[in-house]
Amino acid sequence: MPHNTKQNESMVIRGSVVKVRRSCGKSQCKCAKGELHQTWALSYSHQGRTRMIALRDEDVPIVRKAIYRYREAMKKLESQALQGIRRLHAAIKAAKRRRR
Numbered sequence: 281m282p283h284n285t286k287q288n289e290s291m292v293i294r295g296s297v298v299k300v301r302r303s304c305g306k307s308q309c310k311c312a313k314g315e316l317h318q319t320w321a322l323s324y325s326h327q328g329r330t331r332m333i334a335l336r337d338e339d340v341p342i343v344r345k346a347i348y349r350y351r352e353a354m355k356k357l358e359s360q361a362l363q364g365i366r367r368l369h370a371a372i373k374a375a376k377r378r379r380r
């Protein structure tokens with residue numbers, strides 16, 4: 281995670297924060313007996329594959345905010361794109377009416 285707070289505040293991230301349970305691989309650990317460790321990860325898809333990045337606890341709130349920012353920006357862009365379609369449609373219909 282970048283330490284620069286300004287960068288964190290404008291960062292966007294696509295994906296979702298998920299809880300993962302895993303074993304650390306140490307044979308003496310409780311996880312070897314099935315009591316798995318719980319950690320957080322960012323799950324995202326890229327080029328048709330789902331990928332995971334393990335997160336540190338301190339990354340989680342920053343990543344969640346960046347995901348929220350991405351989703352809000354996408355909503356805005358989607359609504360602008362639909363508005364573009366409506367305008368195009370209206371212009372084509374208006375031109376047809378003028379020709380009659």
Ligand SMILES: [Zn+2]
Pocket residue numbers: 303304305306309310311312317
């Ligand atoms: Zn363990």
